[in-house]
Amino acid sequence: MLFVPVTLCMVVVVATIKSVSFYTQNDGQRLIYTPFPEDTDTVAQRALNSILNATIMITVIIVMTLVLVLLYKYRCYKVIQGWLFLSSLLLLFFFSYIYLKEVFKTYNVAMDYFTLAVIIWNFGVVGMMCIHWKGPLRLQQAYLIMISALMALVFIKYLPEWTAWLILAVISVYDLLAVLCPKGPLRILVETAQERNEPIFPALIYSSTMVWLVNMADTDRPKRNSTEAASPQQETQQAVASPAPSSPSQDDGGFTPSWVSQQEHQLGPLQTTEETRREIQQLPSARPPVEDDDEERGVKLGLGDFIFYSMLVGKASAAASGDWNTTLACFVAILIGLCLTLLLLAIFKKALPALPISIFFGLVFYFATDNLVRPFMDKLALHQFYI
């Protein structure tokens, strides 16, 4: 059940990369988090720069995660909510505006300001409503997929090649550590939430079902304050992507870390970093299956996972030698990784990081296909030798 949304997200990203050249152009702009350029003279210099970039990014991610865990620990819910709200605002309005502009340019379509304003306004407002409040489940899922795709596209555009691959690798490792180590930030988060016996702040989680039982609690209690009411006491688990601008000079600025966590049985750390909205959460529904058809055992996956999966596949298709072999190989690798993770989830029944296995497979397949399979296939085609 998670395959469809992950596939959709990846399809959107790859389709955009292949058709809209904006996202593969190197404008020379970089994010403030990756200040070292990669177009250097020597390979060693390039390697060093990319390592430094990745280090900066991962430090930012770690810091942001810790900040969020602290905020949560000291009950600063308003701050977190406001942050997420602003981030999703930026994502839904600004990034979609840029995306539309580039798509129109690519297809050479004239568009007037009025229609554009109506489109963006509608898209943004309904998105905010669906994500932060209530909305049809399908629509909410669609929005989450779209914003994940937008984020992944931003990353693909603004992260230089080697930095991107390094970041993917490092983040998988961090994910593993943060979720499984006893001192990991996400672990602390989960334990705090469990101690307080309250649902963890819902933000960016993709959920495949709605939960009825939660609604019951709603009706029995009086209206609570908005911060708590916004939490998974609602039927629809909502997630929000939220980057927020921090650097005006850049095209997209930084992002506010948005961070998501879940109730019991979380999977993976939710990290909010200025760059990444990563909530890794995979969660078999903590509740047992119900007979009703709208409440199956749901699985939840953090939006950060979507973003990094799509980023990997997008980068694979955007790379200089990007052809479909590599892209498809990465796609299959990620899905296999996802399968395995779900399997492990069923076995262990606790929070598991969703990134490491998939990203590991994806990276292995990418480099193997790009360097081994593709030349092989090219040679075969050249010599018209069919096997």
Added chain:
Amino acid sequence: MSHIPDSRWRKAVKFSVCLTWKQQRGETKKNAIQKNKEEEVLSDCQHLVIWRRFSDFLALEISGGFAFLPFLWLVNVVWFFREAFVKPAYTEQLQIKTYVKRSALGLLLWVAVLTTWITIFQHFRAEWGEVGDYLSFTIPLGIP
């Protein structure tokens, strides 16, 4: 709790909540609860569930739609269509029906307006010269 399978427990909880709602609405007598009526109560409850869940959303969608948000109206129509017209009648259905109809009306109006404007714009953009360029967000390359 350990002896009762979770699914059974959940159903029982649901049932009791539904019953409470119905009692609150004066729709059932306290002593008329039987095992075989559980399904009935539960199925009736679905409407209450939906109503409670989404009544304020519906209302907001209607009013929000006036703020240049035909998309909200579209969501209204598509999402509540089944509730309003396909499902068998229940008390709140009338209200939902009215909402859906009004949303559909507003949506049609907006679609008409937008289609007209877009047709006019696309057709006459080149002829309008400067004004056309001023109105344009993206200007296509090539000869129109």
